[in-house]
Amino acid sequence: MSRARDLIELDLPFHVNGTLDAEARAELDAWLETDELLHAEAASLAIIRDEMQAEEVRSPGEFGLARLMRDVGREGAGGGAVQAPSRTWIWQAAAAVAVIGFLAQAVLMRDQAAPQGYELASAGVPGALVVAFAPLATEESIRSLLVGQGLEIVAGPSALGLYRLDVIEGGDLEAASAALRAAADIVESVENAEN
Amino acid sequence: MSEDHHFLVQQIAKGDKQALAALYRAYERPCYKFIVSRLNDPHEAADILHEVFMDIWRVAASFEGRSQVRTWIFGIAYRKVIDVHRKRGRVTVTDEVPETGDVAEAADAGYAAKQEAEHLAFCMGTLSDDHRSAVSLAFYEDMTCAEIAEIAGVPEGTIKSRLHHAKKLLLHCLSGRIKGRAVA
Numbered sequence: 001m002s003r004a005r006d007l008i009e010l011d012l013p014f015h016v017n018g019t020l021d022a023e024a025r026a027e028l029d030a031w032l033e034t035d036e037l038l039h040a041e042a043a044s045l046a047i048i049r050d051e052m053q054a055e056e057v058r059s060p061g062e063f064g065l066a067r068l069m070r071d072v073g074r075e076g077a078g079g080g081a082v083q084a085p086s087r088t089w090i091w092q093a094a095a096a097v098a099v100i101g102f103l104a105q106a107v108l109m110r111d112q113a114a115p116q117g118y119e120l121a122s123a124g125v126p127g128a129l130v131v132a133f134a135p136l137a138t139e140e141s142i143r144s145l146l147v148g149q150g151l152e153i154v155a156g157p158s159a160l161g162l163y164r165l166d167v168i169e170g171g172d173l174e175a176a177s178a179a180l181r182a183a184a185d186i187v188e189s190v191e192n193a194e195n
Numbered sequence: 196m197s198e199d200h201h202f203l204v205q206q207i208a209k210g211d212k213q214a215l216a217a218l219y220r221a222y223e224r225p226c227y228k229f230i231v232s233r234l235n236d237p238h239e240a241a242d243i244l245h246e247v248f249m250d251i252w253r254v255a256a257s258f259e260g261r262s263q264v265r266t267w268i269f270g271i272a273y274r275k276v277i278d279v280h281r282k283r284g285r286v287t288v289t290d291e292v293p294e295t296g297d298v299a300e301a302a303d304a305g306y307a308a309k310q311e312a313e314h315l316a317f318c319m320g321t322l323s324d325d326h327r328s329a330v331s332l333a334f335y336e337d338m339t340c341a342e343i344a345e346i347a348g349v350p351e352g353t354i355k356s357r358l359h360h361a362k363k364l365l366l367h368c369l370s371g372r373i374k375g376r377a378v379a
Contacts, residue, residue: 010355013330013362019339044366049334051315059227060241065219068248072212075252147238 003027009038016045063150063168070152126154127164128173131180132188141186149176164193200264208256219248222268225336229269232331233276233324243279247272262345269336270346273328280324318368326361329354 008031014020015028032039060067129151133142146152150171156163165180167173180190200221206214226247231240250271258267319327325347332343344351 010359013333013358014340017333017337019337041362041366045362048315048365051312052331052334055228055312057224057228057231058237059224060244061223064223064227064241064244065216067245068219068252069212069216071245071249072215072252075249143242144238147241 005031005035005038009041012038012042013045016042016049066168127166127193129165129177129180130162130191130193131165132162134184134186134188137186145180145183145186149179151176151180197263197265201260204251204255204258204260204264204267207252208258215248215252218251218264218268222265223248226268226272228335229328229331230272230276232319232335233327234279235320239279243272243275246275250275263342265336266338266342266345269332270348273346276324276328314369314372315365317372318365321368322361322364326357326364329357330361330365333358 008028011020011024011028015025020028032042146165150168151165152168153163154166165176167176177190177192180187200218203214203218203221207218223244227240227244230243230247231237234240234243247268251268258264262270319330322330328347329343332338332346338346340351340354343354347354
């Protein structure tokens with residue numbers, strides 16, 4: 001018992017989790033034999049540790065991996081120091097693109113006749129739902145809604161500010177669609193895509 | 196195991212997505228558990244976990260192998276959660292250890308914590324992020340004091356001190372809740 005009790009006591013959590021070296025463990029073991037309070041604290045910490053280790057947590061699992069692979073694929077090869085734009089930045093950029101697109105379309109419609117061989121804007125575009133988000137909806141509320149319903153944005157915004165969504169594999173499109181319609185403060189309109 | 200994970204990080208640095216998937220499968224669950232224990236928000240924790248592995252993908256080439264892969268990954272997660280707390284402007288919670296004899300009482304009570312998961316979750320939630328992180332790494336992950344100190348970027352003595360205070364606060368909180376329930 002070469003160290004003072006106060007110092008020994010600081011090692012108690014590491015005695016409980018089994019990471020103390022042999023010398024420190026032996027020193028603490030000697031104290032535990034004679035100090036009832038220390039012994040009781042060690043027992044309580046052991047119960048807390050057991051409880052924490054037994055705790056079940058539902059992690060993102062394979063869904064998280066699919067999301068990771070998708071985003072890594074978008075970003076390109078690894079090892080670079082490329083910083084992905086933040087979500088906020090993405091939404092600001094998306095809004096800017098929507099405005100520019102709208103202006104460009106207005107100019108085209110004013111200056112040009114309709115081109116020959118006109119094609120539906122949705123032709124060949126992925127996505128099962130076409131939605132418009134409410135102007136005051138925050139990125140956080142949109143994200144929470146989409147993640148909660150297993151949806152992802154696969155295209156958009158269009159010049160009119162429309163986004164195309166798909167359910168992540170295994171998701172329920174009908175339920176997700178109903179949830180979007182019910183979230184009137186976040187989603188302004190929901191239509192089934194006509195591909 | 197550790198050498199395997201070093202190899203995976205080297206492969207990730209070369210752009211190997213399968214290596215990233217393997218590393219994700221190895222650490223996704225414990226890392227998420229650590230993050231969610233500090234945020235109490237599963238959706239936000241999932242986003243932070245995603246950001247951690249995106250960072251791993253981006254900076255794998257800078258991993259020099261001087262620390263363990265596990266410590267490196269948890270270090271990234273540790274700092275990400277601190278950023279979240281800073282953005283929230285969150286000021287937490289209990290840091291003062293009450294001057295009572297409840298530590299001994301709680302210990303003596305042998306409070307059958309196996310049935311008291313909700314009490315433990317509640318009491319963990321009353322700790323500051325520093326205290327909660329230290330407890331999570333020590334008891335979820337069974338990390339050494341040196342590993343926790345490396346992740347948090349503080350001396351080992353600071354970690355021991357944080358755990359000491361966290362222990363007192365936890366036992367005090369648990370004692371109060373269990374006594375309250377017994378009275379009710």
